[in-house]
Amino acid sequence: MYSKILILNFPPREAQKPLVCQLTKKYDLLFNILLAKISNQKEGYMVLEITGEKANFKKGVNFLKDQDVRVSYPEQEIWKDEEKCTQCGSCTAVCPTEALHIKRPEMEVLFDKEKCSLCELCILTCPTRAMGLFSKTPEEVM
Ligand code: SF4
Numbered sequence: 001m002y003s004k005i006l007i008l009n010f011p012p013r014e015a016q017k018p019l020v021c022q023l024t025k026k027y028d029l030l031f032n033i034l035l036a037k038i039s040n041q042k043e044g045y046m047v048l049e050i051t052g053e054k055a056n057f058k059k060g061v062n063f064l065k066d067q068d069v070r071v072s073y074p075e076q077e078i079w080k081d082e083e084k085c086t087q088c089g090s091c092t093a094v095c096p097t098e099a100l101h102i103k104r105p106e107m108e109v110l111f112d113k114e115k116c117s118l119c120e121l122c123i124l125t126c127p128t129r130a131m132g133l134f135s136k137t138p139e140e141v142m
């Protein structure tokens, strides 16, 4: 199984169409929307994780591009510096995808990078600057 996070930018005329649903219907791909901002008459933005057969993944991406959707891959990744983290839990309150969550009863703050939508809210919130961004190499991006 192949899994990848994609960033989609929809032009205004495509923003209201259920194009992402077609990925499942046409190409048997599963999608998990990590972040979405779509407003009427304006460009839409979506970050989603797509899972499925690699050949179908490529077909699905080509389908989106054919619909004038701009498809890109995140070039940066969020990281958590365990040495700086004080387990205060502040980041878990703002994380929209539960990528940052508290493990109970240990009360340990865990980071699941697969769920991260790169919204950067944790970076703004963390009092010890334990959360940060780093750039991937071109090989890591693809
Ligand atoms: S960037 Fe931080 S707050 Fe946003 S989804 Fe990722 S871990 Fe959560």
Ligand code: SF4
Pocket: 080, 084, 085, 086, 087, 088, 089, 090, 091, 092, 109, 125, 126, 127, 128, 129, 130, 131
């Ligand atoms: S806000 Fe920062 S210090 Fe607090 S739990 Fe999250 S990463 Fe750790």
